[in-house]
Amino acid sequence: MNAVPKPPLAMPAPLVSASDIVQEYAKPDGTTLRVLDAITLKFERPSINMLLGPSGCGKSTLLRMLGGVRPWDVKTPTSGRVEIEGAVCEGPHRDAVMVFQQYANRPDLTVRQNVAYPFQFLEWKRRVSKTEMDSRVDEMLKQVGLEDKHSHFPSQLSGGQNQRVALARALVLRPKVLLMDEPFGALDAQTRSNMQALLLSMHKTAPCLVVFVTHDVTEALLLGDRVIVLSTQPARVIDDFQIATPTPRTEGWLQGQEVRQLHERVVGHLRAAGSRGNVRVSV
């Protein structure tokens, strides 16, 4: 008797994929500005992916699009598509959250209330019980080291502490996708270094897909499992490489010849794109 052939095993869909993305905006003079051009990227698994490119090339546009966040008055993307776990993403996705440089904490809410804020929304109330919400918020405050500041207001916190609140608010939802737009760009070097270490340790506790926009090449090499470089407008992917060395990575590692070459390679791309003033080469 002939054996019945087994169907091929289905490959799981990438966590996030962007296929042939073009984004255009209308300019006031009636012409069109093409910002993103033929961008195809796949993010297969929880990992930290650093996104670099010259100022104004379209990084934030692409990042928002990966979570389904789009301007109300512009068709986004103009063509191509973003999928999350195989489903076309046509609006803000419940498993994707964003963290910005301007941490967007509500000034009228305490630290604890800010971290708990996403649970206000009806959908989350249905998904998570009050007890579970409280325990998740407590756990996040502990992880970001702000337990003793739980009743402070944002105006009573430093920039780094405010960014910790924003990170806790994002991760309290246990997102599959965390989109970070220059989150540590406004912090001093020491605080930025502390926040980088915090992100790595929180990512080990709860792995998710992180796409992280930065202008800082050293930050990209210290944090990234993968580094993606975009060209100047209209942005295309001009480099895309993996870094296998486990995190956290040391200063000594950064000084190694191979890493110095990678550093030069990325800086070279950015300089070629004419963004010399926006390349930060050391932490």
Ligand SMILES: Nc1ncnc2c1ncn2[C@@H]1O[C@H](COP(=O)(O)OP(=O)(O)OP(=O)(O)O)[C@@H](O)[C@H]1O
């Ligand atoms: N809603 C919009 N309507 C029209 N033009 C827009 C809109 N959003 C962005 N742009 C334009 O698209 C381009 C890319 O903007 P974007 O904010 O994505 O760049 P960026 O790479 O994040 O820049 P930066 O490094 O300065 O943060 C810019 O020229 C910007 O003016």
Ligand SMILES: [Mg+2]
């Ligand atoms: Mg931006």
